[in-house]
Every structure is written in structure tokens, then in C-alpha cells.
Amino acid sequence: MWDKWMRRALDLAALAEGQTSPNPLVGAVVLDRNGRLVGEGFHARAGEPHAEVGALSQAGEAARGGTLVVTLEPCCHHGRTPPCSEAVIGAGIARVVVALKDPDPRVAGGGIAQLREAGVEVIADVLREAALEQNRVFLHRLKTGRPWGILKWAMSLDGRTALPNGLSQWITGPPARAWVHRLRADCDAVIVGGGTVRADNPLLTSRGQRRPEPLRVVLSRSLDLPEKAHLWNVDLAPTVVAHGPEAVGRALASGPERLPLEVCDPKALMEALASRGCNRVLWECGPELAAIALRQGCVQEVAAVVAPKLMGGMAARTPLGDLDIERMEDVPSGTLQQPVGIGDDWLLRFRPRACINSNR
């Protein structure tokens, strides 16, 4: 009987998709004692009020004796905002319906326990699967200490990302390129390697669809980077150049921030980005770096845009470098979702099975 309201709370939560890092998506509705909707809220951004607080405040006195339906267990700790469990109890809520227990070790069932102690009825695990899916990005970071990685590429139907002579602009049409800008707006950081900076001199922004723009990250072993590049203009968007210990002494163009890593690899970079509050990052790199990211478990999703073109070429570039696989049964497999048309192109979204998320 609570599914309908939980669905509504999930829909509210989704309004802030990609905007809440490092926090999860949360939505909440408050029903009065007669079951009528009297308040709605969602968590819009880190530092702003939690979903429950918004919904309770809208409900006001009508919350007394009513029900709070919330996608995530109310927090019980003092963070940037006071604990929600106390606010719920204070508002006189009689029943709390929760989709997901908060896996944050600071909460982890403590919110629910506190509510029950105060005599509030708690119904848990309502639409739990949908809530797990909605917060997969946040949950992945909590579990692994690394952001959820999306690897994006554009290719012709025959799996090419460049002509044999290296030309690659443009494979997909304007609508697909606009979609990539929106995808960036949903991510906290966009990552390329030094080769992409040298070859394409990209902007890597959401074209203003996210403010501030997602962090632009260059992972460069050598710091052999051009003196001038769009990425060095940090007025447009913040830029970080990550490198390993071998490049500590090397100079860098002024503008971007320097991020020294203990090892210059995707895994170390992802850990550094998680500790900066990134929940979701976008890999827009070349095939070699993409293959390493994949092998190090830094790719949770592939977004391949397939253009209605045939490019051919024995020497042409393809999306992924060597994965060092010898047997067909070792090939990383997963799920291809229903393709979505974008202009003349088709978006194929792929989720590798768990095995490829693990460190190998």
C-alpha cells in the first residue's frame, strides 16, 4: 500500500540527479493522519536541507500523527545539518516508511532504531530494489571508496572511433553531442588522458548546464602536455592535472591545480576523486587509458553512442585497448539496455557484471 507514495518520493529524489555529491539522492513525502499528502521534499545539494526536513516543514502541524515516506533511512548524526531522526520525532510523525537503510556507517540502522525507541512505527524495505538502483552511484562510492565510473565513446557501426589517419570529428550528430554535454552535467568530474589533450584540445564542459562545471581531470604520467589548451582556462571550469611521483619535478602550465598521486593509474585517481566528494565521473579518454580503467574496476557503466556510419580501416582506432583476454569465457560481459535514439545515432548503455568491478 506504500508503493505509490514511495514511487512519488523516488521521483522527487530524482529531481536532483547528479547534483547532490557527495550525498545520496533522497526524496520524502508527508501524509497527514488521514493519509492525505501534506508535504514533499527532496535533497537538492550538499549543505542544503535534507528531504525529510523540507517535507516536514511544508506539512507543518499537519504532520502530527501522520506518515513520513522517505527513500533513505533518516540520518541520526550531526553533519552539516542536524539529525533528521530528531526532526521526525519532534514533528510528531507516527509512522515512517523507508525504502533503504542508510549504508553510511554513521547511520547504518541507527536512525531507524532511534525512531522506534521514540515509539514511531517503522516500515522498511519498501521499493528497496528501485531505491538501490536510484542510489547505485552513492552506494558504490560508500562500498568501494571510488566514484561510479561511466566510460563514454562515440563510434561508427563498425566500432571505430577514428579514421585510419586519426580524424574523428565528428562521428555522431549534433543531438548526440548535446546529449554528452548533459551527461557531463550529471557527473562530478570528467577525465581524459594526456593524449586526448594533445590530439583534440577538448573543452569538456557541460556548456553551462551544471554550475559550477564538473571538475576537468587530466591523468598524465609524463606531464608532457601542451603549453596552451582549453583545459588550462580555469575561468570556464576547474581543472586538475593528476600525475604520478615520476613527474613531481616537472612544470605545469599555470591555471590547473596539481594532484600528485602515489601511483599514476585510474584506481589511485578514483580514490583521490572520491575523497574530494565525487560520486560519479565520466571517462572520455582514449582506448589505452579506457582499457586500464576497465581492468582496474573503475568503469561501472559504458555509454556507447553508435553512429549510422561505416569507417573501416585495419589501423583505425577502436574504443578499447588490450584487455589481455585469451578465452571467450573470460570476456567481460554484462547487460545492454534497450537502445535509445538520439538524432540519427543510437545510445547503447552497458553495465558490466560484478566481476569486472572487482580489482583484478
Place this chain on the structure above:
Amino acid sequence: MWDKWMRRALDLAALAEGQTSPNPLVGAVVLDRNGRLVGEGFHARAGEPHAEVGALSQAGEAARGGTLVVTLEPCCHHGRTPPCSEAVIGAGIARVVVALKDPDPRVAGGGIAQLREAGVEVIADVLREAALEQNRVFLHRLKTGRPWGILKWAMSLDGRTALPNGLSQWITGPPARAWVHRLRADCDAVIVGGGTVRADNPLLTSRGQRRPEPLRVVLSRSLDLPEKAHLWNVDLAPTVVAHGPEAVGRALASGPERLPLEVCDPKALMEALASRGCNRVLWECGPELAAIALRQGCVQEVAAVVAPKLMGGMAARTPLGDLDIERMEDVPSGTLQQPVGIGDDWLLRFRPRACINSNR
């Protein structure tokens, strides 16, 4: 007002999809003078009665004063069966509704003219676009003297058709492989190069879904073929080995028929297959031969089955060899149809624009 009945006639015609070569698909319905359906027919196979004859014979006397709705202009020449125009006039039909004028030079409006001379009302071009699409294969052969070519491949999401070590069995799942058998059943011939025979020793049959099985064709410049191969067992299905003049003196395993070509290339092969009555052929070859077939205008459609897998590998095989393209604007483009799920895989059907059909 005739669209409904023409749609029905097109549906009837489609029942023989892939079975009528070298003839077109044709469907027909007969309505009596009060507009009631009294006869239906379709052309099932070359040498069997034309669609009009079947529908008229079912209608019998009820056809008198009635309407014949037929997807293709009734023929006016004596072929393996007597001219349909005479049968229509003889049955006392008052009105004929036609989707498409027959582009066969032996008909080419002659059937319609003959009907009009006999006082039959003729309404032409009803659902003409749909009829053009339905008979695109037949019309393509009439226009070019070559069968409609479908290039099929199975690939991982990253566009690979084999691992770096050459292994390729299996990329797609059992439902997709069963779909390929059905695709073969819709084709008059299935073509591979010598390399595929040497590497995969394929069966290339429809697994009994078409009888007789489609012609299996090996295009081999050198005739450097294995002594034993499934393809040489012609009890299962007919096999032809096509080669150029340079291999005329070379021996061939017993079983397959020899097809000497003036030039050993896809274009010459397609012309030879058209003259054997093939309307539609399937290219199941490796990347080099596929690229030549494409460049010689022998591919009218690509059927790519994409598996939810990532195979990687700088040296791994991709679907197409070099197309010798230097500029992005010269890349063959076309239309990708709505992808269709087959098991865990997705079928992407692509039609190159006209430019790539022409000889270059």
C-alpha cells in the same frame, strides 16, 4: 479507400518473403461487386501460380464485376505461367488497384495498358512506397543486375569480432545465432571467403529452415582451400566455389561446383549469382572481403548483432577492413533502424545511403 485492402495484399505477399527468387513478392485480394472479400492469393515460389490467379480462382464467379487489389502490376507476357492480364480480363474484373508498376522490361506498364484497353478501370500507385520497400530486393536486382547484399557480423560492444588471439566462438548468444539461421533462410546464397573456410569451417546452413538450403558460396582467389570442410558435403546443401582466371588450373575438392569468374571480386560474383536467380545474398565473410564488397556496392544492408561484452585488444579483429577514407565527410553513412533485442544481444540494421551502392 483502397489502402486497407492494399495493406492486406502486402501482408499476403510478405508470407513468401525470401522464397520467390528470382521473382518478386506479390499479394492480391479480390472483392466482389459489393466490396466484400471473396479471394486472396500470394506468389509462393517461382513456377507456381501468380498471386492474381490464386485470388481469382478462389473468388470464382464472385469476381465478375468486382475489384482486384494487387501489389504489383499484372504481367502481360508468357513466362512459366500464362499472362495474368488475360486472366483478370477473363474473370470479368471491373477494376484493378495496383501498388507498383512492374519494372520488369517485359511488363513495364504493358499489363495496365492491356487492362485499360479491355475496359477495366485501373487505379495505380496505391501504397506505392510500402510496395517499393517490400520488393526492394527484387527491384534492386532488376536495376543493377546484382542481388541485394546483406553484410552480417556479430561483435562486442567495442566493435570486435574476435579476441586478439583470433578466437571468436561465441560472441553472441544462442538466440542470436538462431536468428542468423533464419536470416540465411531468407537468402538465396551465403558467401564467405577462403579465410573463413580455413579458420572457422562453417556449415552456413539455415538448419533446415529453407529447403533446398541457400547456396553456399566460397569466393577464393587462390583456391588454397582445405581438403576437408563441412562446405564440401553437398548432400547437406549445394556449394559453389567461385574463383578468378588465375586459379583455373588448380584442383578443387570433390563435391562443390566450380564457378569461374572473369575477375575474382565481389562485383563479378554478384553478377554471376543474379544470373542464377539470386535476389538476396548474405555476406558472412571476414573484414577484408567485407570492405571490398562494400566498396564495390555489393552491400545494401548491414545486420550487426551487438553482444553485451567488451573484448578489447589493439590487434583484435574488427568488422571491416580498410575503406580507404581520408575525410569524415566521405564516410559512408545511412540509417540505423530501431534496434531489436535478440536474447541478451541487440540487432542493429543499417542501410547505407545510395552513394555507397554505386560503383566507385
